Amino acid sequence: SAGSTSGLHVSSSAGKRRVCYFHDADHMGSYYYGPGHPMKPHRLQMTHNLILAYSLYKKMDVYRPHLATEYEMLGFHSPEYVDFLRRVTPENQHEHEFARQLQRFTVGDDCPVFDGLYDYCRLYSGGSIDGAQKLNAGLADVAINWSGGLHHAKRTEASGFCYVNDIVLGILQLLRYHARVLYLDIDVHHGDGVEEAFYTTDRVMTVSFHKYGDYFFPGTGDVKDVGVKSGKYYSVNVPLRDGINDESYSRIFLPVMQKVMEVYQPSALCVQCGADSLSGDRLGCFNLSARGHADCLKHMLSYNLPTLVLGGGGYTVRNVARCWTLETATILNEDLSEELPWNDYYEYYGPDFSLKVTPSAAMENLNTRQYLESVKQQVFDSLRMLQGAPGIQMEKVPHDIETVTPEGDPDARPPSDSREHPAEHYD
Numbered sequence: 001s002a003g004s005t006s007g008l009h010v011s012s013s014a015g016k017r018r019v020c021y022f023h024d025a026d027h028m029g030s031y032y033y034g035p036g037h038p039m040k041p042h043r044l045q046m047t048h049n050l051i052l053a054y055s056l057y058k059k060m061d062v063y064r065p066h067l068a069t070e071y072e073m074l075g076f077h078s079p080e081y082v083d084f085l086r087r088v089t090p091e092n093q094h095e096h097e098f099a100r101q102l103q104r105f106t107v108g109d110d111c112p113v114f115d116g117l118y119d120y121c122r123l124y125s126g127g128s129i130d131g132a133q134k135l136n137a138g139l140a141d142v143a144i145n146w147s148g149g150l151h152h153a154k155r156t157e158a159s160g161f162c163y164v165n166d167i168v169l170g171i172l173q174l175l176r177y178h179a180r181v182l183y184l185d186i187d188v189h190h191g192d193g194v195e196e197a198f199y200t201t202d203r204v205m206t207v208s209f210h211k212y213g214d215y216f217f218p219g220t221g222d223v224k225d226v227g228v229k230s231g232k233y234y235s236v237n238v239p240l241r242d243g244i245n246d247e248s249y250s251r252i253f254l255p256v257m258q259k260v261m262e263v264y265q266p267s268a269l270c271v272q273c274g275a276d277s278l279s280g281d282r283l284g285c286f287n288l289s290a291r292g293h294a295d296c297l298k299h300m301l302s303y304n305l306p307t308l309v310l311g312g313g314g315y316t317v318r319n320v321a322r323c324w325t326l327e328t329a330t331i332l333n334e335d336l337s338e339e340l341p342w343n344d345y346y347e348y349y350g351p352d353f354s355l356k357v358t359p360s361a362a363m364e365n366l367n368t369r370q371y372l373e374s375v376k377q378q379v380f381d382s383l384r385m386l387q388g389a390p391g392i393q394m395e396k397v398p399h400d401i402e403t404v405t406p407e408g409d410p411d412a413r414p415p416s417d418s419r420e421h422p423a424e425h426y427d
Helices: 042-053 079-087 096-104 117-136 166-174 192-197 246-264 290-301 317-331 369-384
Strands: 019-022 061-063 142-145 181-185 204-211 235-240 268-272 307-310
Touching: 019 117, 042 317, 079 096, 079 117, 117 142, 117 166, 117 307, 142 317, 166 181, 166 192, 166 268, 166 307, 181 246, 192 204, 204 246, 235 246, 235 369, 246 290, 246 369, 268 290, 290 307, 290 317
Parallel strands: 019 061, 019 142, 142 307, 181 204, 181 268, 204 235, 268 307
Antiparallel strands: none
């Protein structure tokens, strides 16, 4: 397989890919950040419905994620912060006890307290932990959790609509079995929470392609930010400007990722597929088609490594559902008809009722060839500082007995009264 010695490209047609998919159809779509808030968990129900309508669920093992435990969240987050998330409610948030904590943990405006907040965090985090454990156990080649990918959350604070950093929790699972994990982030925003979590280690290389400059959130992710201490040169940032299209994106994405894979030689991947980098996003400023976005994932799958695929941003909900459905099909090597099948949210996709997300012809691409070339050179110069992959002896990787002999069946689902579709869950 690729990544063992060469890090070179291998075709993804090598055998049938085993894919598992995590979604809780009973609960995930019902969480609500509040009126006017751009983050809408309802987009996950729309995505799931489209995946059902295209019959993609028949090609995957579909699971309901477990609710992440407090103990699991403490793998990254501080006890005071997790305790706060567990106890705060819309009703008690303004009481004296919580008023100061809201400020301390930066919960309030972008990250509101809403009904069911703690269970929402447990649910999307549980999917990423479960996905990583399936990969570790060798039960799947790719694990999908579209509800995950909340990359801005820090150890002791909420940020950018993110409360618990499920990505960090998932990668920590992968590190139990993998000496080196590569994290790739194609959200329009910089993957700051994940970069910060692993900024001082060579066990995880973080690579983020994002809009940078003009005070764009979160304001980090300069090409010069490369990590510190043991992690120096293991953080890779590719700052981009407004209006980038498929052609320009692929012109910088392919050479950078080929070089990253060649130099770092990871044995597992985690890909955050934030859909706010698509054209027409309510908060984003890029001009990618859904196909261009999916091509990035397709490239990473061609290395044939255990891969955890997560969601992230995405604020024009009809396009989020289109993109993640297309990417689910990409993972499964399935071709989809561009004409959308009838589904519960069919009217959202008018007037064209198509799977395509079409770039805007009017949007100017501020990423000149010279600019992209210069960013690419700076990234290559940093990667050149890494002489070969870091030599980590596998015996130094903590071997976790629990994951090998779990208590009870990891695939057992909690009983549910209702199913979205008669064949939705199967083992």
